[in-house]
Amino acid sequence: MQPLEAGEPRTIGAYRLLGRLGAGGMGRVYLGRSAGGRTVAVKIVHPHFAADEEFRARFRREVEAARRVGGEWTAPVLDADPEAPVPWVATGYVAGPSLDRALAAHGPLPEASVRAIGAGLARALVAVHGLGLVHRDVKPSNVMLTLDGPRLIDFGIARATDGTASLTSTGVSVGSPGYMSPEQILGKGVTGAADVFSLGAVLAFAATGLPPFTGDNSATLLYKVVHEPPELDALPPGELRELIGACLAKAPTDRPTPEALASALAPALGAPGWLPAPLVEQASRAAVALLDLEAAPAQEVPSGPVPFTTPSYPGAQGFGPPDPSYATGGGPYGTPPTGGAGTAGGGSGSGSGPGAGAVPQPRTAPDSGRQVSVTAAGRRFSCTLVLAAAAVLAVLSGGLYGMELLPGQRDKERDLADGGSSSTPAPAATPPTATPSASGAGGTRTDVPKELIGTWKGTVTTARMGVSSEFEITIKAGKVGEVVGRDKSILPVFGTDCSGDWKLASATDRSLVLDTSGGPNPAPGICSNGSANEGFTLNANGTLHYKSGDVPAGNPEGDLTRSP
Template sequence: MQPLEAGEPLSIGAYRLLGRLGAGGMGRVYLGRSAGGRTVAVKVVHPHFALDEQFRARFRREVEAARRIGAQWTAPVLDADPDAPVPWIATGYVAGPPLSAAVTEHGPLPEHAVRVLGAGLGEALAAVHERGLIHRDVKPSNVLLALDGPRLIDFGIARAIDATASLTSTGVSVGSPGYMAPEQIRGTDISGAVDIFSLGAVLAYAATGSAPFLGDSSAVLLYKVVHEEPELGELEGGLREIIAACLAKDPERRPSPDELARRLLPGGAAAAVAAGWLPGPLVREVSR
């Protein structure tokens, strides 16, 4: 967490800000605390989105939908204000690093942890899709690793921006080039299968330490996702087969979220998490 800088808000809504957790193309994330002592993550969109009434309307709808998800492996939406001068959303704070940071610092996860990760996120996506939602931006930085299980984050803002921005018109794309599904890149009709493709890429990254599609520019990455097979390194056996199925170019060939979770961990994620799922170095980091 970084200290607040001059010009940054000291509070948002009912939450006193304690520091900045991160920033990206869509906005900034702050650690906040309510008057009752609850710790939350507050995401504030970039001001230029606030000027777009279409964005605000979409954001309002998506936040209300996200409130209803309530899946075990997601960070719950607690509060939001789409009508604020700069719209924001508050979710439960998850004490754990993003997958991206964990792999960068500690290397790939062991197979058991990858299976628990995939099963938990598969169960989360099943709940999301059952409510007619699509996440659209499943990537390592949107997956948090906590002692009590993985969490999929960043609902609401990504889907709202999807209605008001495109890669060609504004330089903002919903989805990250190396993790977007082929049909997402082509701009054709999409379904929840795009999230499964992205999750497959996330699991490949978690298991090997490298994304399955690499390139020195967004254009190269997008081309490879659409036209080339993924690079899965030394992955082998059942885990390789499952991840490869998620990364099928044809969305009809990808497993459903429930099927993916069962194939990865037939007994479900909860029991495996309760028995301890993170490797020692990550346990020590999260426990500090």
């Protein structure tokens, strides 16, 4: 995300602008926030289009069509003003990288991820086509990867297929070379089958890092799409390759329907871990970054004329530039991303996570009593990931303020997540052997006391941020140095299992110190590495007090109750 420049608006309609996400031939896209705290992507058209009555008619029609979509797998249109001096439209903001940026940073996706993306996008097309609409621009930069599934964005050039005359100028085609269907290129009747062709091209790109049609220029690409077979040799033989090949059939009638694709790929969509760990972390950090942003100082600028620089290419004239995926490269998974959490591509209807160059600053710290509850076993997860889950839940519920999680101390929390580099690190948990419970210390011993054996559950809260999560651990009999416990650490929104083994380090008659630092980390960067100082002390009322020395996990602490 880029800072707002002099002359750019600070407010559009009811939204305060936080920064600029991108620009394209049609206009610029800004990150905005409503008075109620909802984060949106606001697209403002270039002023020279505003004077074109034909464009205004098309824009008005497209907004009305897009309002009807708003499905589970798309970014909904929330607000618009086609009659403003400079028309604009606001859509739901999608926190996460676009598909093209994800592959540029990490390389091709595994088959399970490709199948899940195909299933989600197929369902989006079912909803779009069911309303008599055609998207017409399904491409990697219009596919966003979020923690709970893919999202199809930018319905800015969708056309109704109810027989109404097209408002596009003669000889002008809309779409992206290499992802457009043959009939779209030839100017023939475009139906929902055109979107299926584009979906096949997107899936081929996701699986291999290369589009199915390549060329040095748009003319070559368009010729290959119409006359040559797709290049699918990099795809391993199997069902996925066959599905992609069927989508890329030259004749629209030979392509599968979105319903058939959704059915064939459905099992992959709800599978845990559908997104590789580096992208989970990237998407989660994008969600957390939303909480850091504060709008620039308020300036009452109406949604009127806005001085823009001249666009680099004429938006509605010709095919537009090739999609960025044509020049995509990238390394294997595990390589750190080269950029921020996916700033928006030019002109997209909904942006992705803000990058590192944003000018907005954090808010002041919230009241210490405010908390967010997340259903997760919080010890094993990096505190940043738990915060991300809270952010995602808040966004899905309609606003970041709805759960009373205000932007504030994220810089401190990131210090914790990076290993406690804050200037005032959280104190480590005091071992129960050094400070026994008021209920009675008892003598030291080398095994687990029977009073502590069993499954314990309860809510734990991080020391710094007051982020609450559900924690569960099962403790069994054993001696010092043996594995005597295992936590249940599965956060559904990430699809990652961070459960691990806990060894007995020391014990008294009413307390334990367990060590989780020696075992393998199932998902580095998502799960914490554990701690050698996980303290459990039996309270007088029969509950078990847990105090963690795990700094990256936020030093969670709380009372646990024995589960029957």
